[in-house]
Amino acid sequence: MKYKGIIFDLDGTLVNSVEDIANAMNSVLKSHNFPTHSYEDYQYFVGSGLRNLVSKALPSSHNDETQIDHCFQLMIEVYRENCTHQTKYYEGIIELLDYLKAHNIKLSVFSNKADELSKKIVAVLFPNYFIEVVGLSIESLKKPNPFEALEICKKLELKPEEMIFVGDSGIDMQTATNANILAVGVLWGYRPESELFATGAKYILNHPLDLIQILESR
Structure with a gap:
């Protein structure tokens, strides 16, 4: 060959892996009273790293670097514990x-x-x-x-x-x-x-x- x-x-x-990723990010969004997204949305959020995904998932009104970093750390904590569930x-x-x-x-x-x-x-x-x-x-x-x-x-x-x-x-x-x-x-x-x-x-x-x-x- x-x-x-x-x-x-x-x-x-x-x-x-989209369900585990989406569930982790949506839990962070809910905790901040931000709108959540569907699994279909997350299919287009993935691919450029999880920090980039967090930026795409956050509302434009709360998308500064400090907020992205904060939510990224929270998302990683949740996802680390649940990344093989679904x-x-x-x-x-x-x-x-x-x-x-x-x-x-x-x-x-x-x-x-x-x-x-x-x-x-x-x-x-x-x-x-x-x-x-x-x-x-x-x-x-x-x-x-x-x-x-x-x-x-x-x-x-x-x-x-x-x-x-x-x-x-x-x-x-x-x-x-x-x-x-x-x-x-x-x-x-x-x-x-x-x-x-x-x-x-x-x-x-x-x-x-x-x-x-x-x-x-x-």
Whole structure:
């Protein structure tokens, strides 16, 4: 196989986490008597890190940096305790990971979710699959900055052109393109096909097992 390693996005790609994220943020909003949002709204809030999500969720009248920082800390406290309550892996993901592991494909995760929370979710839902799990620790390094993706390549001892980046958002596709990694978008996540193609997706998956065809044809 040409491709020897895969970087997966987490939220909207491996797992549907929107309910846990929304419930945590909505609890903070309720405690401040701010309007809450639907799960559908949160699908468009996720992807650029939880602090950015907090900013999007807060009302414009209370969106200064001090309020964002305050609500972000509260949201993280709630979410840390509840980040795996409703979060589930998508249908077909485990079967795909089993196939990839059996074929010695090196697996990793790169998420804009906080590093601590990314590692916790992967440890609970996907034990023994991933060699590297990288979440957000430094704001300037979040996707679409390719730095962490390239660092993952080095740790896996693979060249970028031997890697695939699988994600559900334009930010993921931009990250892959910036790192010279094959960009593969998924349709079961939070963003539409039009966004994925517009931001550099070379392939689109309707189901996780569709990735096998790409691997076996190259």
